[in-house]
Amino acid sequence: MSTRDFADLVRSAQRGDELAFQALYRENQPVVLKYLTAITGYSTAEDLASETWVSVVRDLRSFSGDEPAAFRAWVLSIARRRWIDDVRRRTRRPEVLVDTAPDTTPAPDDASSEVERAAGTRWALQMLATLPPDQAEVIALRVIADLDVHATAAIVGKTPGAVRVLAHRGLRKLAVDLARDVTNPTSGTTDS
C-alpha cells in the first residue's frame, strides 16, 4: 500500500467509512494483540486490545499521518496507555490484584501447550513474556511492530540508547533461556 493510498484510507476511516476502518483494523490488530501479549500475557491482551480499538475509534479524528508505520506506532502507543491504565487499576485494587508482571507462569505442559509451541508464534510470545516488561516491550516494538529504534524510543519514552540496551539485554536473556530449554526440555519456558 502506497503512502497516498494509506492516507486516503485513513481519511476515509476518519470520515466514517467502515470498510476503510476495517482495513486498518485487519492490518494492525495482529500487531496490537501480539504486542500486548508479549507484555501482559494472553489473559489480558485480548481485553486490552478491545479497549485499544475503542480508544482508536474515539481518537481517530485526531490522528494525522500518511505512513502506515506512523499509524501503527500511534495505535501501539494507545495500546500501551491502555496497558498502563490496566496496571494502575490493578494496583488500586489490591484485593483483586493479579501479578502485574508479565505472565511468567509456564504454559500448561499438556498437549494443547505443545501445539501452541509448535505453532511457533504463541510459543515465541510466551518466551518473550518471560522477560521483564520493558525488555519484552522493546523487543516487541522492534520486531513485531517493525519500528525502528527512534520510533520505539518515542513510544516507551526512553532514549534510543536505552532502547538498544534493553533490547540487547532481552535478547541475551532469551538466548540463555533457550539454551536452557534445549539442555533441559522438560523444564518448560521458565523455572518454576
Added chain:
Amino acid sequence: MTTGEFRPGDGGLTDSDCEELLAGRRPDLPVGALLQNLGGTIEGSLAGETAAMAAFRTGAARGMVIRSHRLSARIAAAGIGGSILLAGGVAAAASGQFRHDISHVFVGHHHHGASTDRPAPATSSPTPTPSASTHPGTSRGKAHADHGKGVGVGETAAPTHPTHPSHPAHPATPTHPVHPTKKAHPTHPAHPTKKAHPTHPAKPTHPVKPTHSPKPVHSPKPHATHPPQSGHPAKSK
C-alpha cells in the same frame, strides 16, 4: 540481571549479533528463529473485529451526536449572548430612565437647592428643608422668636394670608428669574437669611413698593404699633 550480560559471551550474543537479530538477519541462531516466529499471526487475532466495527459505528454515531451537541452549544451560546444583550438593553433603558429620573431629581434638587436660596418657594418644595424656614407659614413663628431680623412685611402679615398669592407657580419656573441673593424680587423683598422682625416687616434697603406688589400681603400693612416706614431702618438692634 548483572553487568555480565554486557559481556560479548553472555548468551552467546554480541551487540552486533543483537542488532542483526533485531534486523532479522540471523535466523540461524535460536533467538533468531524465535524472533521470526514473532512475525507470525496468532490464530483468532481478528476475533474482535465485530466488536471493533460495532465500536466504530457507535463512534460514528457519537460523532454525529457530538456535532449536534456542538450545534446545540452554538445555539445556546447565541441564546446566552442574546440574553446578555437583552439584559444590557434593559439595563441601558433602565439607566436611561434613571438618568431621566436623576435629571428630574436633579432639576428638582436644583430647584430645591435654589429654593434654599429663595425666600419662600415652599408651596412647591416636596420635602421640608431648611428653606422651608423661610416659608411664611413656617418661619413666621421663628421670625417672631428671633425678634425680627428683618424679613418682610409679608411674613408678618402671613397669618392673615396663609397662601402667598404672588407665588402660585413652580419655584423653578421663570417666575423667579432673579436670584434672591443678588436682587430682590419685588414680591420677595426680604432676604431669607434675615429674620423678619415682627414689628419691622419692611427691609430698609428693599423698600416694598405698594404699587408693585399685587398682594395685599406685601403691601405695607400698617402694624398696630409700627406703621410702615419706607426707607427707615426697621431693625431693633
